[in-house]
Amino acid sequence: MRRILIVGNWKMNKTASEAAAFVRDLIKALPASPSVDFGIAPPFTALESVRAALGASAFIQLGAQNMFWEDQGAYTGEISAPMLRDLGCRFVILGHSERRTLFGEQDDAIHKKIRAALKHGLQAILCIGESLAQRERGTTDEVLTGQLQGGLGGFRAEELTTLSIAYEPVWAIGTGRAATVDQAIAAHCTIRRFLSATWTADVADRARILYGGSVTPENVEGLLKSDQIDGALIGGACLRIDSFVKIAAVAQ
Numbered sequence: 001m002r003r004i005l006i007v008g009n010w011k012m013n014k015t016a017s018e019a020a021a022f023v024r025d026l027i028k029a030l031p032a033s034p035s036v037d038f039g040i041a042p043p044f045t046a047l048e049s050v051r052a053a054l055g056a057s058a059f060i061q062l063g064a065q066n067m068f069w070e071d072q073g074a075y076t077g078e079i080s081a082p083m084l085r086d087l088g089c090r091f092v093i094l095g096h097s098e099r100r101t102l103f104g105e106q107d108d109a110i111h112k113k114i115r116a117a118l119k120h121g122l123q124a125i126l127c128i129g130e131s132l133a134q135r136e137r138g139t140t141d142e143v144l145t146g147q148l149q150g151g152l153g154g155f156r157a158e159e160l161t162t163l164s165i166a167y168e169p170v171w172a173i174g175t176g177r178a179a180t181v182d183q184a185i186a187a188h189c190t191i192r193r194f195l196s197a198t199w200t201a202d203v204a205d206r207a208r209i210l211y212g213g214s215v216t217p218e219n220v221e222g223l224l225k226s227d228q229i230d231g232a233l234i235g236g237a238c239l240r241i242d243s244f245v246k247i248a249a250v251a252q
């Protein structure tokens with residue numbers, strides 16, 4: 001049985017002090033849940049202040065939105081997995097569509113990042129998703145399996161036990177136009193079938209597959225009703241305490 005995972009991707013929002021104040025309010029409003037895992041991914045610059053604000057509230061896991069694959073060295077502007085671990089991060093979001101489209105990240109780079117994350121004990125949340133043009137051309141399944149192969153090809157099944165995947169259709173991110181429940185379920189089934197066929201049924205059963213793309217307190221219930229949808233990766237709606245808490249309440 002997979003536990004539900006609700007993750008907030010703050011993107012490039014909130015200074016370190018704004019983030020700390022937000023988290024102090026969030027932990028007052030968000031009850032711990034026996035059945036749901038929560039994660040928040042603030043910008044790098046706020047990781048330290050958020051860790052301090054979380055204090056002993058270990059039920060919200062701290063994560064990052066990206067990282068580089070080398071441990072250290074002459075890589076100006078980059079952040080490594082050991083640095084994230086040292087700041088208390090438990091997970092890292094990799095391959096987000098904004099990284100792919102705005103910063104030219106390709107599958108081979110994402111693959112190296114996943115390898116580095118796993119080597120250092122960070123849970124990876126691999127984001128995949130098709131563009132609107134790809135969906136309209138009828139190539140969604142091909143795009144998803146291609147991104148899975150590109151990001152995960154060559155890993156051994158036993159390396160993928162903590163893997164989470166976020167299905168995030170590019171056309172749904174930040175647009176207010178979420179995928180329908182049926183579209184999300186179809187994509188999640190494609191992903192799980194591919195994991196089972198390429199690795200093992202166990203890898204497919206264990207992987208948490210989150211939906212992301214304009215999730216709101218209003219649409220999350222329909223999505224989480226399906227046993228194919230193991231949680232949500234949330235952008236805009238996680239920046240408001242009331243919406244994050246409402247989403248969390250639905251997830252219980």
Ligand code: PEP
Pocket residue numbers: 009168172173174175176212213214215233234235236237
């Ligand atoms: C995201 O960026 O991962 C995301 C899902 O954003 P939003 O919820 O704002 O669509």
